[in-house]
Amino acid sequence: MPIAAIPEYLGNDFKSASPGQRFGMYLPIWTARADQEADVRKRAEAKSREGDEVSSLLSKGMEAVIAALRQRDRKPLAGLWDKNDFASRQAWRDVCALNKGDIERIKALVARQSEQVTTFGASDLLRLQATAIAPFTTGLGNEHPLENGFAFLNPYGLPYLAGSGVKGVLRAAAQELASGQWDSKEWHHAEDLHPEVHNKHGQRMFDASDLDVLFGSEALNGENHLRGVLSFWDVIPQIEGNSLMVEIMTPHQSHYYQDKAVAGSTSPHDSGSPNPISFLTVPPNSRFAFHVVCDTARLQDLAPDLANNERWKALLTEAFEHAFAWLGFGGKTSVGYGAMESEAMRQQKRDEAKKREDEAREQKKQQDAQRQEQSAQAWAGAKVKFNRANKSLSVEKDGQTAVALQPKGEELLGTLPPELRSKIMGNQFVKVTAFVAEGVLVRVSA
The missing domain is CATH 2.40.50 (OB fold (Dihydrolipoamide Acetyltransferase, E2P))
Structure with missing residues (x-):
């Protein structure tokens, strides 16, 4: 049985551990001595030339057999602490399921954020509920023995979307809306330089745009640095079905793109061997609660027009709607992952679907009446x-x-x-x- 890279006294039953721990240090995919011996016995029992050969080697002892099989070019025996491919495939199933403790911790973290919301004034906080309409994944670039990592919130070991990631997506959405290439209601002048930034002595330093005031700016030379007035909280997904989901990507033409010896010299063709690669995701229909806190005192000082009538909320809401529909959150957004819908968007879709149903029903009613009238x-x-x-x-x-x-x-x-x-x-x-x-x-x- 493959083991995890941990001391023996911790045992091998990690069902009560969080998914982050089961995906990390408690991942049982490493070859142990018992796995080697089991593989030797299985080979010896095979009715084949290899089986006869291994059986004869057993007379010299298990150590000799293992040493001989490790030296083979074809089907060598796995070494101690080598990754066990079969165990790696089985590990995904064990990682995905959320236990009762995980579910309770998710509820507690969401409740904690809801409680913290009450400490802010209504004008200082924007809260949006969204539902994933596609799988969500993040942290794929983290190093991991299963090739693709995943971002878990320490020390809880639960999936999360970092507040810094939310800020990055929202800034990109705001920049797109402010570019004038989208039919934006609020952002069309957001890149204009008009609010003056002063130092603590009241001296004018530089001008800033609405984007700079909200999200902050930093010049390449280190001067004219401005901290944004918005703070973005981490997001704890409320996971649909109480289980993570495994998705698969299958890169093709790896011999063309990755083989260093012939990269660029061998034409891509269809006779290559695609390599399916698994990775973790949060399933669709999971719920996300986004929280943005605004330093309204600084906002009133830097850009009073954004503070008046809580205009900053209208700007952020439009940026969120744009990000939900066109950008997505997390990783692999270019192929549709991380797409979401706000409650307003879902209600609009429900209203449009109901309108289409009513129109279809009325059209059918008129057609039936016309047919009956004719006959x-x-x-x-x-x-x-x-x-x-x-x-x-x-x-x-x-x-x-x-x-x-x-x-x-x-x-x-x-x-x-x-x-x-x-x-x-x-x-x-x-x-x-x-x-x-x-x-x-x-x-x-x-």
């Missing part, structure tokens, strides 16, 4: 009756009945002359010409 048969001298309880209008002739339900029943009743309507409402015997299609009363005339 309707006249029932001359049909007896008509109105049901006050369910507001339906029915006609009967020659043992056949047709009905118009509410509200169509009242509409058809209203097309008859007043004297006939009075008789029908009084349950008197009245005959009309009814037009019927498919057992439905379509039209009536006196």
Whole structure:
């Protein structure tokens, strides 16, 4: 059984550990002496030339067999502390599941942030709820024996989106909106240099744009440095299904791109061997709570127009909406990972879907009415009756009945002359010409 790179006294049962710990120091993918011996016995039992050879070597002792198999060019025996490929494939399943403690810690961290929110005034804080519509991943560049790392929040070992990452995405979104290439409601003058920055003695130092005031700026020469008025909190995902998810990327043409000896000299072709690579993600439909705190006192001093009527919130909200729809958060955003929707965006989608459903329903209703009108048969001298309880209008002739339900029943009743309507409402015997299609009363005339 492969082992983790930890002291033996810690044992090998890490189900209660956090996913970050199970993905890190407690990852059992390293070859132990017992794994080597098990592999030797398995090879010796094989009914093959190799099996006979290994069986004969066992007479010299296990150490001799292991040493001989380690020297082989083909199918060499794994050395101590070599990565076990089979265990590596199995490790993903053990890493993904969240235990009861993980779920409780996520709830506690989210509750802690919600409690901290109450310490800020309403004008100092922007809070947005978002739902992932694609897998979310971050920290893939972290070194890891399984090739792709993942960012966990220490010491809790839980997935998170760093506040610095949120700030970077929001700044990029704001720059795109301020460029004038997007139909922005708020950011069209955000790059104009107008607020004057003063030192502690009140002396004017340089001008800054709205982007500089909100996110900060730093000149290449180290001068004219300005700290932004916004602070971005880390985001703790509330994970859908209480489990992480494994995604796979499959790089092609590795012989062309990565083989240093022939890089650029061998043409790419389809006979190469793609190498599937697994990596961790937070599944879609997980929920993210974003918090941005503004130093409104500094904002009032640097850019009063952004502080008035909480305009900075309108700017940030638009930047968030743009980032959710077009940029994404975390890694692999260029291929769709990290896309999200705010609650307002989801409500807009629900409203648009309902509108389309209503329009389709109304169109079908009109088509059905038109078809019935075209195929309707006249029932001359049909007896008509109105049901006050369910507001339906029915006609009967020659043992056949047709009905118009509410509200169509009242509409058809209203097309008859007043004297006939009075008789029908009084349950008197009245005959009309009814037009019927498919057992439905379509039209009536006196």
